[in-house]
Amino acid sequence: MEFIFVYMGAAAENGSLKNDHTQLPGSLLRRRKNALVHSYKHGISGFAARLAAPEAQPIAKKHGVLSVFPDPVHHPHTTRSWDFLKYETDLEINLSPNSDWNLFSQGSDTIVGSLDSGIWPESESFNAKDMSPIPSRWKGACAKAHDLFHLKFEYKTSKISYIDPDDIADGLPNTPSDTMGHGTHVASTASGTMVPGGSYYGLAIN
Known part of the structure; x- marks a missing residue:
């Protein structure tokens, strides 16, 4: 089939x-x-x-x-992101306390929409610690999500929802939580915060 x-x-x-x-x-x-x-x-x-x-x-x-x-199922991967962004050479990121990259005002008031495999809210890329209060005009909403989305992730996300798996394919999770990592990878690349001490399998520790 x-x-x-x-x-x-x-x-x-x-x-x-x-x-x-x-x-x-x-x-x-x-x-x-x-x-x-x-x-x-x-x-x-x-x-x-x-x-x-x-x-x-x-x-x-x-x-x-x-x-x-x-119409085959194509499985997304994250192995070409750096090449696509042309960050494979001459990339310098300063994560020192005085660095402009460390300012939480970077990208403020920007809404990013991502249609992907979901998002894993426990990722440190979405940690809202030290961020300013949620603006009154913010209209955060979640669908079929556990409380962690509301408590920890709502400020970073305007809306989290999912497509009913009965309309797409059997066996998909009934939640916007990311079960394969691609959605989290894409969303954190576009709008995630800096993560001190982050690494790639223990390599390139910043």
Whole structure:
């Protein structure tokens, strides 16, 4: 069983396409509960479904279907971040007490949105110690999160939410907590605080 994407061209100018997408595979989708993963009606017309390769072949022959192709799961990694940021050479970071990098005012009033694998609030990159009080205009919110998000992490985050795993794939955690590390890595790179004594597996201790 794999994710299959069925592309049906441009989106219709009006009307919902979800019912059409459900009816297109006919009895195939009715035989398997939750086979239809998502319908696309903005920009393009199509749908994603959990199907075996032999089951996808008849759909490709249906009228109105332009193409059918697998939509594999790509696992993100963090091994190229420094190269992407061009920090592999000539990077100097001063973490002394008098360093400008140590000022918590850096990036103040900046809201960063991250759509990723979640965030692990216990990371020292999100420690709000010594930060100024939460502004009255701050609208922090959490979804399906334990109290630690509210107590320790709310100031660093405007909103934490998650996509219902029933809409995406089986086996995903029902929480915005990061279970694989990529979301925490990206969020801390964009908006994390300085962590004295941080290292990479004991190397490059600052």
